[in-house]
Amino acid sequence: MDSPLRLIAANPVDRLARTIEALLVVASAPLSADELAKAAGDDPERVETALGLLFERYSEGRSGIVLERVAGGFAFRASREAADACARLFERPVERGLSQAALETLAIVAYLGPCSRPEVARIRGVAADSAVASLVERGLITEAGRESGPGGAVRYRTTPLFERVFGLESLASLPRLDDLADDTGQLRERLLEVAEARAS
Amino acid sequence: MRELELDLDAFEGPFDLLLTLLLKEELEPREVDVAAIVLSFVELMAERDELDLDACGEFLVLVSALLELKARTLFGDEAAELGELEPEEAAEELARRLAEYRRMKEAAAWLVQRLAAESDRWFRLGPAPLAPRPERRLAPQAPEALARALRALAVPPPTVSLSHMALRFPPVLQFLERFRSLLTRRRRFDFDAEVDELSRVEQAVALLALLELRKSGEIALSQAAPFAPIRVSRVDDERILEWTARSA
Numbered sequence: 001m002d003s004p005l006r007l008i009a010a011n012p013v014d015r016l017a018r019t020i021e022a023l024l025v026v027a028s029a030p031l032s033a034d035e036l037a038k039a040a041g042d043d044p045e046r047v048e049t050a051l052g053l054l055f056e057r058y059s060e061g062r063s064g065i066v067l068e069r070v071a072g073g074f075a076f077r078a079s080r081e082a083a084d085a086c087a088r089l090f091e092r093p094v095e096r097g098l099s100q101a102a103l104e105t106l107a108i109v110a111y112l113g114p115c116s117r118p119e120v121a122r123i124r125g126v127a128a129d130s131a132v133a134s135l136v137e138r139g140l141i142t143e144a145g146r147e148s149g150p151g152g153a154v155r156y157r158t159t160p161l162f163e164r165v166f167g168l169e170s171l172a173s174l175p176r177l178d179d180l181a182d183d184t185g186q187l188r189e190r191l192l193e194v195a196e197a198r199a200s
Numbered sequence: 201m202r203e204l205e206l207d208l209d210a211f212e213g214p215f216d217l218l219l220t221l222l223l224k225e226e227l228e229p230r231e232v233d234v235a236a237i238v239l240s241f242v243e244l245m246a247e248r249d250e251l252d253l254d255a256c257g258e259f260l261v262l263v264s265a266l267l268e269l270k271a272r273t274l275f276g277d278e279a280a281e282l283g284e285l286e287p288e289e290a291a292e293e294l295a296r297r298l299a300e301y302r303r304m305k306e307a308a309a310w311l312v313q314r315l316a317a318e319s320d321r322w323f324r325l326g327p328a329p330l331a332p333r334p335e336r337r338l339a340p341q342a343p344e345a346l347a348r349a350l351r352a353l354a355v356p357p358p359t360v361s362l363s364h365m366a367l368r369f370p371p372v373l374q375f376l377e378r379f380r381s382l383l384t385r386r387r388r389f390d391f392d393a394e395v396d397e398l399s400r401v402e403q404a405v406a407l408l409a410l411l412e413l414r415k416s417g418e419i420a421l422s423q424a425a426p427f428a429p430i431r432v433s434r435v436d437d438e439r440i441l442e443w444t445a446r447s448a
Contacts, residue, residue, distance in 0.1 A: 028326035068321075075323060083320030090322065095315055100308065107307035123301055161325075166311060167318040180306035 016042050017050035024054075029160060030073030071163035072170050094138050094165050105131040106140060109156050111177060114144035116153035132156060140165070204259075206240055208233050215241075219262065222269065229270040238263060370402055375409030379432065383419065388433035 019040045023031060033051070037044040051067075051074060058067035058076065066079045078086050098106070105128050108120050120128035135141040140162045146152040163170060204215040211218050211227060215237065221227040241259050245251065382389055395406045410432065413419045422431045 028324055077321055077323035080320040083322060086322035092319075094325070098315075103308040103311050104304055107304050107311055110311075111304070111307060123297075123304055125301065164323065165318070166314050167321055174307075175310055177303045177307065180303055180310060 013046060013050050013053065016040060016046055017053045020047065020050050021054060024067070024074060024076050027075065030071045030075040030164065032073040035073070068167075069169055070167060071160040073160075075164070094140065094161065098138075099131070099134070101126075101128075101131040102134050106135055106158070106162070109135070109141050110158045110162065110171060110174060113141075113157040114155035116147055116155045118153055204241055204244055206237060208236050215262075219266070222266070229266070229273045232266070232270065234263065234267055234270060237266075367401060370405050372405055372409045372412060375406045376412060379406075379409060379413060380418070383432070383434050388431060391430040391432050393429065 019042075020036050023036055023039055031039075033044050033047050036051075037047045040047065054067050057063065058065050060066055060079055060081075064079050064082055065076050068075060068077055070077075101124075104124055105120050108123055109115060112119065112123075117128050117132050120132065132141070136143075136156070139159055141156045142159050144155050144157040146154055158171065162168075163173075168174065206213060206215055206218060211221070211232065218227070218232070218237075222229055222232070241263075245256070382394070391406075391410060395403045398406065410419070410421070410430070414421055417435060420433050420435050422433070423429070424431075
């Protein structure tokens with residue numbers, strides 16, 4: 001029978017795995033393989049091997065702690081079966097009460113970012129000041145320079161916390177926009193129909 | 201506000217006329233330097249002793265309207281842009297914008313679903329820990345040199361002399377009387393020899409007394425060369441000497 005403590009062995013990769021395990025426990029944000037290799041003072045390839053061992057050990061159904069690949073790195077989280085217990089003890093301040101306006105703004109920044117408030121307002125047709133301020137306060141987006149030219153508007157991009165909250169390995173994990181809705185042709189036809197109806 | 205005279209690149213004259221020209225569209229708002237107008241107004245206010253709140257309020261309203269006008273002309277009117285398009289082009293543009301918004305709305309809906317699906321993922325949240333500071337590499341140090349430097353620092357500084365604070369200047373009068381009495385007994389005397397044993401402060405006061413006597417015409421002074429001893433004599437003696445020298 002497999003024991004959860006099988007890792008405790010004398011082999012060097014096991015020792016490296018224990019070091020990585022410790023680093024991930026201390027970290028409050030996902031750590032990349034390079035960061036882990038640098039901190040452990042070891043080779044990135046061996047770190048990947050050690051991470052493989054840890055993924056095996058810290059997986060759903062096997063441990064209360066689960067290792068996941070998220071936000072461009074590796075991090076521990078609670079297992080899904082412990083979610084109810086966690087919910088009784090802790091709050092989820094980042095994603096709680098996100099308004100529709102904030103979610104639409106977040107989607108625009110995630111797909112088109114870095115982008116400015118005027119750009120968000122142009123797409124949504126309404127001012128985005130309050131939604132942007134709320135997302136910045138939650139730590140889901142952050143400033144990313146300014147538009148070129150004098151008095152350029154502040155631009156925003158999503159943060160690693162956004163990827164973590166939404167369980168994304170990276171922004172590349174977002175679905176393609178064309179797959180979500182591509183009905184420009186239909187819209188054009190409907191608009192032309194309306195225009196013709198008014199002209200007649 | 202009538203007193204506010206402007207001297208801008210695009211306009212020169214009273215502020216009221218500028219507003220009239222702008223409203224009649226005879227002047228482009230984008231060419232008007234609003235910051236320069238504000239500066240002129242601030243300078244005008246600064247010249248006055250009292251702050252005219254009515255004028256300030258009126259100026260704020262006018263200048264904000266001017267700014268809005270300028271901003272509108274700078275950034276253009278999207279509706280007007282669409283209005284210039286042919287109906288099919290306008291429909292195309294509108295459809296493109298609506299589709300863009302619809303896609304973002306769908307993306308937001310996907311985020312909502314994703315949040316719901318991930319609601320049983322709990323993880324630790326906290327501020328990022330501080331990265332350790334890189335170790336500062338110092339140049340090689342010799343302990344003996346360090347000890348020497350510390351020893352030099354540990355030496356108590358020399359006591360600052362405060363003796364000048366206790367200096368007492370003798371009255372000039374004292375030397376005036378002394379020199380007068382000397383000249384009653386002797387026809388002439390050597391100033392340097394007379395004050396040689398006195399302190400520097402007393403010597404200085406004695407010199408002042410000497411100059412005082414010369415000023416009042418009681419004595420005559422002579423010196424063979426710079427820094428040579430100063431010779432002091434009665435005035436009448438000097439005159440006799442001069443007379444003798446001339447008659448000889």
